[in-house]
Amino acid sequence: MFSKNEYKSSKKMQKISKCLQIRCMLNIWGVILYLRLPWITAQAGVGLTWVIILLSSCITGITGLSTSAIATNGKVKGGGTYFLISRSLGPELGGSIGLIFAFANAVAVAMHTVGFAETVTDLMSEHGAVMVDRINNIRIIGIVTVTCLLGISMAGMAWESKAQILFFLVIMVSFVNYIVGTIIPASPEKQSKGFFSYRADIFAANFVPDWRGPEGSFFGMFSIFFPSATGCIYLFYFFYSIFFPGACVVRDAACIYLFYFIFFPGACVVRDASGLLNDSLTSSSADCVGLSCNYSWDFTECINNKSCLYGINFCVQMMSLVSGFAPLITAGIFGATLSSALACLVSAPKVFQCLCQDKLYPLIGFFGKGYGKNQEPIRGYLLAYIIAVCFILIAELNTIAPIISNFFLCSYSLINFSCFHASVTNSPGWRPSFRFYSRWLSLLGAVCCVVIMFLLTWWAALIAVGVVVFLLGYTLYKKPDVNWGSSVQAGSYSFALNQCVGLNSVEDHVKNYRPQCLVLTGPPSRRPALVDLVSCLTKSLSLMMCGNVVTVGLKHSEHTLKLQEANSSRHVSWLNQRKVRAFYRGVVAADLRSGVNVLLQGSGLGRMKPNVVLMGFKSDWSRSSPEAAHSYIGILHDAFDLQFGVCVLRMREGFDVSPPRRSHDIRNHLSWRSWSMNLSSVFSASVCIGPEPQLDSAFQKKQGKKTIDVYWLSDDGGLTLLLPYLLTRRRRWSSCKVRVFVGGDPDRKEEQRQDVRRFQDLIGPFSVDPDPKQDPGSGLGRQQEEPWRISQQDVERNQAKTLRQIRLNEVLKDYSRDAALIVITMPVGRTGVCPSMLYLAWLDFLSRDLRPPVLLVRGNQENVLTFYCQ
Numbered sequence: 001m002f003s004k005n006e007y008k009s010s011k012k013m014q015k016i017s018k019c020l021q022i023r024c025m026l027n028i029w030g031v032i033l034y035l036r037l038p039w040i041t042a043q044a045g046v047g048l049t050w051v052i053i054l055l056s057s058c059i060t061g062i063t064g065l066s067t068s069a070i071a072t073n074g075k076v077k078g079g080g081t082y083f084l085i086s087r088s089l090g091p092e093l094g095g096s097i098g099l100i101f102a103f104a105n106a107v108a109v110a111m112h113t114v115g116f117a118e119t120v121t122d123l124m125s126e127h128g129a130v131m132v133d134r135i136n137n138i139r140i141i142g143i144v145t146v147t148c149l150l151g152i153s154m155a156g157m158a159w160e161s162k163a164q165i166l167f168f169l170v171i172m173v174s175f176v177n178y179i180v181g182t183i184i185p186a187s188p189e190k191q192s193k194g195f196f197s198y199r200a201d202i203f204a205a206n207f208v209p210d211w212r213g214p215e216g217s218f219f220g221m222f223s224i225f226f227p228s229a230t231g232c233i234y235l236f237y238f239f240y241s242i243f244f245p246g247a248c249v250v251r252d253a254a255c256i257y258l259f260y261f262i263f264f265p266g267a268c269v270v271r272d273a274s275g276l277l278n279d280s281l282t283s284s285s286a287d288c289v290g291l292s293c294n295y296s297w298d299f300t301e302c303i304n305n306k307s308c309l310y311g312i313n314f315c316v317q318m319m320s321l322v323s324g325f326a327p328l329i330t331a332g333i334f335g336a337t338l339s340s341a342l343a344c345l346v347s348a349p350k351v352f353q354c355l356c357q358d359k360l361y362p363l364i365g366f367f368g369k370g371y372g373k374n375q376e377p378i379r380g381y382l383l384a385y386i387i388a389v390c391f392i393l394i395a396e397l398n399t400i401a402p403i404i405s406n407f408f409l410c411s412y413s414l415i416n417f418s419c420f421h422a423s424v425t426n427s428p429g430w431r432p433s434f435r436f437y438s439r440w441l442s443l444l445g446a447v448c449c450v451v452i453m454f455l456l457t458w459w460a461a462l463i464a465v466g467v468v469v470f471l472l473g474y475t476l477y478k479k480p481d482v483n484w485g486s487s488v489q490a491g492s493y494s495f496a497l498n499q500c501v502g503l504n505s506v507e508d509h510v511k512n513y514r515p516q517c518l519v520l521t522g523p524p525s526r527r528p529a530l531v532d533l534v535s536c537l538t539k540s541l542s543l544m545m546c547g548n549v550v551t552v553g554l555k556h557s558e559h560t561l562k563l564q565e566a567n568s569s570r571h572v573s574w575l576n577q578r579k580v581r582a583f584y585r586g587v588v589a590a591d592l593r594s595g596v597n598v599l600l601q602g603s604g605l606g607r608m609k610p611n612v613v614l615m616g617f618k619s620d621w622s623r624s625s626p627e628a629a630h631s632y633i634g635i636l637h638d639a640f641d642l643q644f645g646v647c648v649l650r651m652r653e654g655f656d657v658s659p660p661r662r663s664h665d666i667r668n669h670l671s672w673r674s675w676s677m678n679l680s681s682v683f684s685a686s687v688c689i690g691p692e693p694q695l696d697s698a699f700q701k702k703q704g705k706k707t708i709d710v711y712w713l714s715d716d717g718g719l720t721l722l723l724p725y726l727l728t729r730r731r732r733w734s735s736c737k738v739r740v741f742v743g744g745d746p747d748r749k750e751e752q753r754q755d756v757r758r759f760q761d762l763i764g765p766f767s768v769d770p771d772p773k774q775d776p777g778s779g780l781g782r783q784q785e786e787p788w789r790i791s792q793q794d795v796e797r798n799q800a801k802t803l804r805q806i807r808l809n810e811v812l813k814d815y816s817r818d819a820a821l822i823v824i825t826m827p828v829g830r831t832g833v834c835p836s837m838l839y840l841a842w843l844d845f846l847s848r849d850l851r852p853p854v855l856l857v858r859g860n861q862e863n864v865l866t867f868y869c870q
Contacts (some may be wrong), residue, residue, distance in 0.1 A: 117395075
């Protein structure tokens, strides 16, 4: 038993089902059926015409199954086919096919209107009324008709559903009238025009093809017929209430096409007839040509001269000729053409409005504006009207129909591909209620549509494919800010996952070495220069991951707030806005060193994990707390212990930029409103307010014809040489030459004395000088408590390295003052041998007072050069 609400819902769906079936039937039984199907039968023969209809039904049937699956996988809103494709395949293909589908509907308005105008012109010719000539008459009548339809559509469509029922009844009466006409014995006037009622020999002659004219081919006829089959696709939008009744409608429509409008004229009407009553035979003649001779009619003269005006090869109004009462057929043509033209004129702007509202393309938003309570796309109506008028000026139904066929086939190909792609990605979000589909059948349908497109009209197919590719490329380049959970996203995830897993079974090789960088940027927007330099090294080449460590106290509330800050989406938004191909990873830790250790050990996936850590130089090490400086050097040692290559970048102007001003200070906000707002809402209101402003850096500019100076002081595996080479592959660095320095001038000890004094002054505050009055070991005990302290023994033990850094700084100033970048093999201070403050002093003195940026590089002894590789 149904509940009251279920009963009402069922009744409503049944009503929708009936309305939609009627609308689809009107679209199927349209202008092609009345005005071109007998002619197609004459050209292709009854047998091949059946093949054309069955092939069209198979394509629309497969597409209907795919549509049912997509439509029952989620809510379907306005936009029809465009909505289905875009939400399934994503904006890249959805947007392009949306434009093509809207354009195809606008051209369909012209096709149906030209069919109506053609019928009116023939009626005028029968009654001797002439305006200009046939072509111009069709143009004039067509433009007047489509203008009236535009006025009706803009005035309102409240009456349209009731009018559809009236049109449907008129068409059904015309069908009955047509069948009755085939049974009634033919009058002499009808016989003169080729109608002889049912004859076996006529059916046998008309069963085989008789190609004539430039359009005389199987696919030429298919291209003209196919637009009449496109209405079948709409039967599948609401599967639960419509699918089985819809299947019956398709079956009945196919039967009507196969038998009523192919078998009947194929068995009753000859291909050629003159229409002249005096061509009847009073006696048999040996020179008589054609089947009509068997029925005492001689059309030999018009057949030989190719001047016949009647017969199913020439008379487009053959249904009126065969019917019992011709005006009913004319009324059916009027009902079918006008209703179909009006439906297409309404649907095209709706699809285009949905596309405009998605904001995928520029300059088209003007046409998406809605007016009134129902948001009618008035501007879209005007655009569809202009397109329809342009194609009405062609005034030739046989030219317009193939164009529409290509556009609809393109749409159907993408619908089937959408269903196949969504199925093959195995996304958990693909859960259609409709189960009677096959992914491989959908793929077959997509391939068949593409193949038939090129077999019909290759230049139109190239135009359609070209439009799709162009709009696809534009969307991929612009990357619109939409997320519809498309199957393309699911497929990208599956592909990436499979490739990452596959890399696990492949051993590393020096030829495939890539510097995969973990960049300790903190919030990336605070150190844009660091981000931009590493982006030059890794863009389109290897992995880049921006790491951010947020330190936190013991309070749980502060931990929650810091966790949200570390994982804020604004960091990724900033990277995307800057067009940096990088990942972001934020962690919360008690101190910087432990947080970086987490990043070093936990970042990456399988083989896609960092092997080089890059950080900025701590320029304020002598002014900050010794513990912070010691922790900084500890990070370098941790990286070396974990087999990472290490890079330290120093710039004269520094890295940190001022954070953008916020409308509310988070601390004041917390102290003022903490009694009434929870921490997560405070954070979202005061911190996560979108991506931060973009600031330029020196590494975003073209470097010109400068040099990249490489000081290769020891063999660390070749990373010091590889990184400069990778930089020169980028456009902004391509004009730079790489200079490699492997030695220097002889020692000039007298000139070094002043630099040595400066170095001693630099490390002086961190030295341990034991009191001679006390135990000599007291200094050692203090150094154990404060390991950054520098003893006299440390200075003496590392004197050679200290002098080397002092001398190297002089060489850098002499030879590389105009370089774009200086790359130096970074010295290594051994743990327990070189105190952290002494090591920092080396790095500082080595890279100080230099105008170009300095990149200190130290590989992990892994060979990254292919010079010695087999």
